Amino acid sequence: MFRLSLILSLSIGLVATSFSFAADTVMKDAAESTSNPDLSSENAVSQHPAPNDAHFDKQYYFADMHVLEAWAITKGTSECLVGVVDHGFDLEHPDLHANLLPGYVAEGMEHPVDYLNLLHGTAVAGLIAAQADNSIGIAGLAPKCKVVPAALGTHRWIRERTPESSRKWNELIGKEDGKAIRYLVDRGCKVINLSVGLGTVPMSDLEYALQADVVLVAASGNSNREDEWYEWAGVLDVLLVGGLDRKGQRWLAKPVEFRGRTVQQGSSYGKGLNVMAPMLDLVTCAPDIEEANVHLNKDTWTQMNFGMAMPGYLWEQGRGGTSWAAPMATALVALIRSLRPDLNHKQVIKIVEQGATDLGDEGWDKYTGWGQLNFHKSLELAKSWSTRG
Numbered sequence: 001m002f003r004l005s006l007i008l009s010l011s012i013g014l015v016a017t018s019f020s021f022a023a024d025t026v027m028k029d030a031a032e033s034t035s036n037p038d039l040s041s042e043n044a045v046s047q048h049p050a051p052n053d054a055h056f057d058k059q060y061y062f063a064d065m066h067v068l069e070a071w072a073i074t075k076g077t078s079e080c081l082v083g084v085v086d087h088g089f090d091l092e093h094p095d096l097h098a099n100l101l102p103g104y105v106a107e108g109m110e111h112p113v114d115y116l117n118l119l120h121g122t123a124v125a126g127l128i129a130a131q132a133d134n135s136i137g138i139a140g141l142a143p144k145c146k147v148v149p150a151a152l153g154t155h156r157w158i159r160e161r162t163p164e165s166s167r168k169w170n171e172l173i174g175k176e177d178g179k180a181i182r183y184l185v186d187r188g189c190k191v192i193n194l195s196v197g198l199g200t201v202p203m204s205d206l207e208y209a210l211q212a213d214v215v216l217v218a219a220s221g222n223s224n225r226e227d228e229w230y231e232w233a234g235v236l237d238v239l240l241v242g243g244l245d246r247k248g249q250r251w252l253a254k255p256v257e258f259r260g261r262t263v264q265q266g267s268s269y270g271k272g273l274n275v276m277a278p279m280l281d282l283v284t285c286a287p288d289i290e291e292a293n294v295h296l297n298k299d300t301w302t303q304m305n306f307g308m309a310m311p312g313y314l315w316e317q318g319r320g321g322t323s324w325a326a327p328m329a330t331a332l333v334a335l336i337r338s339l340r341p342d343l344n345h346k347q348v349i350k351i352v353e354q355g356a357t358d359l360g361d362e363g364w365d366k367y368t369g370w371g372q373l374n375f376h377k378s379l380e381l382a383k384s385w386s387t388r389g
């Protein structure tokens with residue numbers, strides 16, 4: 001048995017603590033949620049039947065982002081490697097293991113079979129590359145691409161959390177993030193998902209990836225802050241992804257009390273924001289909940305209710321965070337780079353932006369960037385994009 005584990009910065013690591021949406025939310029079906037009035041897209045949906053994965057009926061975001069039409073163009077290629085920097089990964093997950101390659105494990109990692117360390121990365125990797133049409137679980141958005149996992153450490157810090165340990169942790173995790181990014185670049189990854197806080201990653205490590213023409217995709221953050229990662233994502237060509245609620249609006253939730261302080265909740269926004277993606281009510285891969293109960297540290301994680309999980313899957317009913325939005329953009333980037341490996345990272349980001357469905361004020365705005373991902377439109381754009389553009 002070989003499993004990896006790690007933890008992330010608080011604001012993103014606790015993506016699963018919000019309760020902004022009623023648990024009795026009615027799942028949209030594919031026809032209802034095809035909000036784009038483009039008739040050719042609706043026709044395309046009927047021409048591209050859904051995969052047979054058991055929980056596909058809960059994957060409402062396929063319709064919202066026109067994914068099945070996009071799959072008629074490509075589901076990705078195994079040459080397009082996707083790096084994921086995250087807590088840890090269940091490498092044996094039955095819906096995921098075939099699409100996971102050997103990866104990076106941070107030095108000094110502890111709690112190697114801790115459920116919570118495994119949860120976050122497994123969920124992110126599942127959204128990107130769970131096996132599609134294998135009858136079980138969910139379909140990943142780029143199911144023919146391979147994920148190289150980079151697992152960073154331990155959640156011991158959360159149990160021992162003090163201002164001093166937080167500061168030390170942030171320094172440590174930033175350095176480990178940077179090492180993991182360099183590893184994934186050197187492994188040949190074409191896109192790297194960072195559903196982690198950017199705030200402590202050394203700029204030189206991000207620049208290393210960009211110089212190697214890798215697309216960096218990051219979550220905008222869950223603390224409803226303006227320009228939360230501006231020093232990084234606003235300056236460098238990082239694809240920063242915010243999260244939408246089930247009405248297709250920027251996610252906002254009531255503040256919560258956590259360890260004696262008030263934590264604001266909402267998709268962070270600002271000048272560096274590129275695009276938006278769904279992030280609530282998702283089903284994705286997770287370590288088996290039965291096994292989880294053996295490892296769960298109830299002192300630390302009593303706020304997290306795993307009762308809604310299914311064996312081997314996490315169903316985030318009424319909850320979510322931008323950690324789940326970023327991997328959607330990562331998957332789209334993987335499909336674009338599978339189709340057009342000749343385009344550079346700046347061109348790929350432009351294709352993601354120009355394909356997006358505008359939200360809020362006309363054109364780019366600081367709350368929703370260029371709008372919601374549209375897989376079909378971006379892949380149509382990619383098909384004919386000039387290498388000079």
Ligand SMILES: [Ca+2]
Pocket residue numbers: 053095130131132133134135136137138139140
């Ligand atoms: Ca599946």
Ligand SMILES: [Ca+2]
Pocket residue numbers: 358359360361362363364365368369370371
């Ligand atoms: Ca707009």
